Amino acid sequence: MARPLTATIDLNAILQNYRYAKKLQPTCKAFAVVKSNAYGHGAIEVAQHLDDEVDAFAVAAIEEAIALRDSNVTSSVMMLEGVFEADEWALCEQHGFWAAIENDIQLEWLFASKAKIEKIFVKLDTGMRRLGVDKDGAQVLVEKLKASGQVDEVLLMTHFACADDLSDITTMEQLTYFERTRHAIGGIEASVANSAAIMKWSVPEGGWIRPGIMLYGISPFAELTGQQLGLVPAMTLSSKVISVRSLKEGDKVGYGLSYVATEGHQLATVAVGYGDGYPRHAQGGTPLKINGMPAVLAGRVSMDMITVKLANSDQQLEIGQEVVLWGEGVPVEEVADFASTIGYELVTRMTSRPHYCYQTLHEIK
Numbered sequence: 001m002a003r004p005l006t007a008t009i010d011l012n013a014i015l016q017n018y019r020y021a022k023k024l025q026p027t028c029k030a031f032a033v034v035k036s037n038a039y040g041h042g043a044i045e046v047a048q049h050l051d052d053e054v055d056a057f058a059v060a061a062i063e064e065a066i067a068l069r070d071s072n073v074t075s076s077v078m079m080l081e082g083v084f085e086a087d088e089w090a091l092c093e094q095h096g097f098w099a100a101i102e103n104d105i106q107l108e109w110l111f112a113s114k115a116k117i118e119k120i121f122v123k124l125d126t127g128m129r130r131l132g133v134d135k136d137g138a139q140v141l142v143e144k145l146k147a148s149g150q151v152d153e154v155l156l157m158t159h160f161a162c163a164d165d166l167s168d169i170t171t172m173e174q175l176t177y178f179e180r181t182r183h184a185i186g187g188i189e190a191s192v193a194n195s196a197a198i199m200k201w202s203v204p205e206g207g208w209i210r211p212g213i214m215l216y217g218i219s220p221f222a223e224l225t226g227q228q229l230g231l232v233p234a235m236t237l238s239s240k241v242i243s244v245r246s247l248k249e250g251d252k253v254g255y256g257l258s259y260v261a262t263e264g265h266q267l268a269t270v271a272v273g274y275g276d277g278y279p280r281h282a283q284g285g286t287p288l289k290i291n292g293m294p295a296v297l298a299g300r301v302s303m304d305m306i307t308v309k310l311a312n313s314d315q316q317l318e319i320g321q322e323v324v325l326w327g328e329g330v331p332v333e334e335v336a337d338f339a340s341t342i343g344y345e346l347v348t349r350m351t352s353r354p355h356y357c358y359q360t361l362h363e364i365k
C-alpha cells in the first residue's frame with residue numbers, strides 16, 4: 001500500500017502540444033522549454049520522450065542542461081540566461097550547448113575561455129527591463145561575437161513582458177523595437193515568441209520560437225484554459241478519499257476552524273496538501289472532482305490533507321473514491337484562480353512527494 005497521490009503525466013500530450021506550436025508558426029524552428037523540471041512535469045522524462053522530435057531544448061541554467069546530457073538526451077540545448085560563471089563556457093563547448101549573452105562579463109568570459117560555441121543568442125532588452133542590452137549594445141555584442149571566430153551563428157532574441165494581455169500595446173512596441181534593431185544589424189535570425197506570442201501574436205517569420213507553458217497544455221492567458229486553446233493538458237493530479245464524516249449545521253473544520261457548515265452534509269478528507277504542491281492559499285470553493293462528481297474545497301489546506309464536500313448533496317461520499325485535483329475534467333487554470341496564482345506556478349511548485357506516473361495516453365495526431 002502507498003499514499004494514493006499521483007501525478008499522471010501524458011508524454012504524448014506534450015509531444016502533441018509541441019507539434020501544435022510548430023503548426024501555428026510553420027516557418028519557425030522550436031525550442032521545447034523544459035526549465036524548472038519541465039514546469040514540474042519531469043525534465044528528464046519529457047526530454048527523453050521529445051528528443052527525436054524537437055529542434056532543440058531550452059533550459060534556464062547549465063545544471064539543467066547537463067542533467068539532460070547525463071540522461072542521454074542528444075538534441076541541442078540552449079541556456080536561456082546564458083552562463084553565470086566563467087568556467088561554464090568550456091562545458092558549453094564540451095556538451096555542444098548554445099547560450100544567450102546579455103552582458104559584457106559573459107562576453108569577456110567567453111573570449112577568455114576560447115570555447116567554440118555553435119549558436120549564441122544576443123539578448124535585446126525591448127522593454128521588459130530584466131535582461132539584455134539596448135539597440136547599440138546589441139550591435140556591438142553581435143559585431144564582437146562575429147569577429148571572434150568562436151561562434152558559428154549569432155542570433156538576436158528578446159522576451160515579451162505582456163504577451164498574455166491581448167489588449168496591451170507593449171508587445172507591438174517591443175516587436176517594432178526588435179525588428180528595427182534586427183534590420184539595423186542585418187542578416188540575423190530572431191527568437192522572440194513565448195507561448196502567448198506563438199498562439200496570439202504575429203511574430204517574425206523564420207528563426208526560433210520558445211514554447212513553454214503551452215507544451216504542458218496550460219494556458220498563458222487568464223481568461224482561457226489550455227483546452228479552450230486547443231491544447232492537451234499533460235498532468236492530472238489525483239488522489240483518494242481517505243476519511244468521510246457527517247457534519248451538522250454549525251460544525252467547524254480544519255486548522256483555524258475556518259470552515260463552518262451552514263447545513264448538514266458529508267465531508268471527505270483527501271490525501272493531498274501543500275507538502276505536495278497543492279496551494280495552501282486555495283480558497284473554499286476551489287473545484288475538484290470525486291468519482292467524476294463536482295466537489296469543492298471546504299476548510300484550510302493542511303500539509304498532507306484537504307477537506308472537501310460534494311457540490312450536490314444528493315450524492316454519496318465513500319473512502320477510496322478517486323479524486324481529481326486538477327487535470328482531466330478540472331482545469332489547472334481554474335484551481336490556480338482560486339489560489340490567486342497562475343497555472344505555471346501550480347505545476348512548477350509540485351514537490352517530489354507525489355508518485356509520478358508517465359504514460360502515453362494521448363493518441364498523437
Ligand SMILES: Cc1ncc(COP(=O)(O)O)c(C=O)c1O
Pocket residue numbers: 033080159193194195196210211212213214220
Ligand atoms: C526567455 C524565455 N523564453 C521562453 C519562455 C517560455 O515562456 P512560456 O512558458 O510563457 O511559453 C520563458 C519562460 O519563462 C522564458 O523565460
